[in-house]
Amino acid sequence: EAGVAQSPRYKIIEKRQSVAFWCNPISGHATLYWYQQILGQGPKLLIQFQNNGVVDDSQLPKDRFSAERLKGVDSTLKIQPAKLEDSAVYLCASSKTGEPEAFFGQGTRLTVV
Amino acid sequence: QKEVEQDPGPLSVPEGAIVSLNCTYSNSAFQYFMWYRQYSRKGPELLMYTYSSGNKEDGRFTAQVDKSSKYISLFIRDSQPSDSATYLCAMRKRYGQNFVFGPGTRLSVLP
Numbered sequence: 001e002a003g004v005a006q007s008p009r010y011k012i013i014e015k016r017q018s019v020a021f022w023c024n025p026i027s028g029h030a031t032l033y034w035y036q037q038i039l040g041q042g043p044k045l046l047i048q049f050q051n052n053g054v055v056d057d058s059q060l061p062k063d064r065f066s067a068e069r070l071k072g073v074d075s076t077l078k079i080q081p082a083k084l085e086d087s088a089v090y091l092c093a094s095s096k097t098g099e100p101e102a103f104f105g106q107g108t109r110l111t112v113v
Numbered sequence: 114q115k116e117v118e119q120d121p122g123p124l125s126v127p128e129g130a131i132v133s134l135n136c137t138y139s140n141s142a143f144q145y146f147m148w149y150r151q152y153s154r155k156g157p158e159l160l161m162y163t164y165s166s167g168n169k170e171d172g173r174f175t176a177q178v179d180k181s182s183k184y185i186s187l188f189i190r191d192s193q194p195s196d197s198a199t200y201l202c203a204m205r206k207r208y209g210q211n212f213v214f215g216p217g218t219r220l221s222v223l224p
Binding site: 004031033040041042044045050056091099100102103104 | 205208
C-alpha cells in the first residue's frame with residue numbers, strides 16, 4: 001500500500017511570496033489533515049477534511065492560508081503572502097473512516113527568508 | 114496549561130537500557146492515544162495505538178494509559194541506536210476529530 005505522498009520536499013521563498021504544497025493521501029482514506037510543525041514542537045492542526053468538506057479549520061490563519069480538496073482525494077495548501085514565522089514543516093496525514101490511526105507523509109520543509 | 118505536555122529531553126541512554134517516555138494531558142475527554150516516532154527530516158511514523166485505559170504490547174514497545182491520572186507512557190525494552198528519534202504522543206476525543214500532539218521527547222540511544 002502506497003503511503004501519503006507530498007511534494008515538494010523542500011521549498012525556500014522570500015517573505016511576501018506565495019507557495020503551494022500538494023498532498024495525495026492513502027487510497028480509500030476519506031479524512032485528510034494538514035499540520036504545521038515548527039522546529040522543536042509537535043504538529044499543530046491547520047485544517048481537516050472529510051472527503052471534500054472541511055471539518056475543522058479553526059486554527060488556519062485564513063488571511064494568508066487556504067486549502068482545498070476539490071475531488072475528495074488530493075489536496076493543496078497555499079500560503080499567500082508568506083511570513084518569516086511560516087518557516088516550518090507542513091505535514092499531510094490521512095486516516096480511514098472508522099479507524100483511529102492517522103498516517104503521515106514525509107512533509108514539506110518551508111524556509112521563508 | 115498546554116493540553117498535552119511532554120518532557121522535551123534530550124534523553125540519552127546506553128544501548129540495551131529500558132526507556133520510559135511520558136505524556137500528561139488535561140482534557141479528560143481524550144479516549145484514543147497514539148505514540149509516533151519521528152526521525153530527523155521525516156514524517157511521524159505510528160508506533161502504538163491504545164483506546165481508553167490499559168496496556169498494549171508490541172515487540173519491544175509497551176504503551177500504558179492511566180486515564181484517572183491523565184498520564185500515558187511508552188516503554189522501550191532493549192533499546193537500540195536505531196531507536197534514536199523524537200517520540201510524539203498524540204490523542205483524540207473520538208473518531209473523526211483531529212489529533213492533539215505533545216511537543217515530543219528527543220531520545221538518543223548510545224552504542
